[in-house]
Amino acid sequence: MQRILSRGEIESLDHTAIPRFGLPVRATVFADRAARLRHLAQDNPASAYLLLMAKLVDAQQRVLSGFSAPEAPAERLSLAQAHGMPPMQAIGWQRDPAWRGMLVAMLDHVAGAGVPEPAAKVCAQLKRLAHEDSAALETMADAVLAERDGEVDSAMAPFVMAALQVYWTDLAGRFDERQLPVVSPFGVCPVCASLPVASVVRIGGQRDGCRYLCCSLCSTQWHLVRVTCSHCEQTEGIAYHSIEGGPEGIKAESCDHCHTYRKIFYHDKDQYFEAVADDLATLPLDVLMGEEGYLRASANPLLWQHP
Ligand SMILES: [Zn+2]
Ligand SMILES: [Zn+2]
Numbered sequence: 111m112q113r114i115l116s117r118g119e120i121e122s123l124d125h126t127a128i129p130r131f132g133l134p135v136r137a138t139v140f141a142d143r144a145a146r147l148r149h150l151a152q153d154n155p156a157s158a159y160l161l162l163m164a165k166l167v168d169a170q171q172r173v174l175s176g177f178s179a180p181e182a183p184a185e186r187l188s189l190a191q192a193h194g195m196p197p198m199q200a201i202g203w204q205r206d207p208a209w210r211g212m213l214v215a216m217l218d219h220v221a222g223a224g225v226p227e228p229a230a231k232v233c234a235q236l237k238r239l240a241h242e243d244s245a246a247l248e249t250m251a252d253a254v255l256a257e258r259d260g261e262v263d264s265a266m267a268p269f270v271m272a273a274l275q276v277y278w279t280d281l282a283g284r285f286d287e288r289q290l291p292v293v294s295p296f297g298v299c300p301v302c303a304s305l306p307v308a309s310v311v312r313i314g315g316q317r318d319g320c321r322y323l324c325c326s327l328c329s330t331q332w333h334l335v336r337v338t339c340s341h342c343e344q345t346e347g348i349a350y351h352s353i354e355g356g357p358e359g360i361k362a363e364s365c366d367h368c369h370t371y372r373k374i375f376y377h378d379k380d381q382y383f384e385a386v387a388d389d390l391a392t393l394p395l396d397v398l399m400g401e402e403g404y405l406r407a408s409a410n411p412l413l414w415q416h417p
Contacts, residue, residue: 128320131290131300134329136283140171140276146384150391160391162229163412166272169219174276177212182281187289194291196303198281200255200327205277210240210247213273220269232265239266255304255327257409264414271411278302278328296343299325300332305408306340308373308385309363321374324385326411339365340372341407350374351402353395359383360392362399370407371399386411 147164151157182198190197217233217240225233239247247270253261254270262270282301294300306323310331313319322331323340334340337348340363347366359379364371373392375383389410396406 127316128333129316130333131287132317132322132331133285133287133301134279134283136174136280139279139283139329140167140174143384143387144168144171146382146387147390149382150387154391156391156393158226159413160387162225163268163390165220165223165225166216166269166412168223169216170272170276172219173212173216173273174280177208177276177280178284179208179277179280180206181284191289191291194293194295196294196298196300197289197291198278198285198301198328199303200274200278201252201303205248205251207244209251209273209277210244212276213247213270214240216273216276217269228265232269236266236269257305259409259414262414267414268412275327275329275411278304282325282328282330294332297341299323299328299330301325301330302328304328306372306385307408307410308375308389309334309340310383310385311336311374311376311378313377313381326386326408339363339368339370341365341370342368344368351395351399353392353398356395360388360395362395362404364399364402364404368407369404371404372407 144164144167147160147167151160151164154160187197189195214237217237221230221233250262250266251270251274254267255274285301290300298305302325304325304327307326309321309323311319311321321334321336323334324331338345339348342365344365344367349364349366350361351364351371352361357380359376361374362371363374373389373395375385375388377383390412399406
């Protein structure tokens, strides 16, 4: 079994040796997530939803291979460098209209994969919207990126989000990380400025024992010292919660300063933990945290009806 470093031990390491980021691997990012969703769907109370999302994530992997968004303009990158800002901030980004065609292709894959009738209906409605009212679809995409839950249709939102994930994962996967500013604002993705979904404690190589936050949009991972609130950066009043008798290596990291939590997955207990999939498959832990008076720091990108 791998040894997990304590906070002090990690800090005493040469910081330059810990990679700050991990950009998504284009060939496998969604395929790995889909496989994990299928695995987790066995014996899970949310099995039907996890299997539907696995089909959506399969479709993401398929369309990603043929999709290429226009690169970030050079002046935008140098502005981000100069001000220490994420270079491809999703909110306010000039999206190429091609993303709507990519969404339609994804919906066709999902609808053709034998999904239950209500899901097929949502796909058909969204496809119609893409063809007949692109302005309304763009408005919905803006609301999804800004997590304005009240302004989105909760059944359509995961599909819109999935297309936006493909768009930004494509950008992040082709990004030269030497172009990232040396410092980044706390709490958001250094590439696209979206919120993390959860964090993982990695094993192996230079990342061994280090904790990485996982972007809900572009799938980038970035380093954050352990026993630190990923929402407000406090290091006091951090506690770890888990379901009694539940699987090992899954905890909720809570903060008594801001009263929020995010889940943390330990790869030394299960190397296949995948932030988006495992977060979605562990809703009972969210129920427990709600009962203990903590709020989720941010939502799961594939679930818009929260428990
Ligand atoms: Zn990101
Ligand atoms: Zn906090």
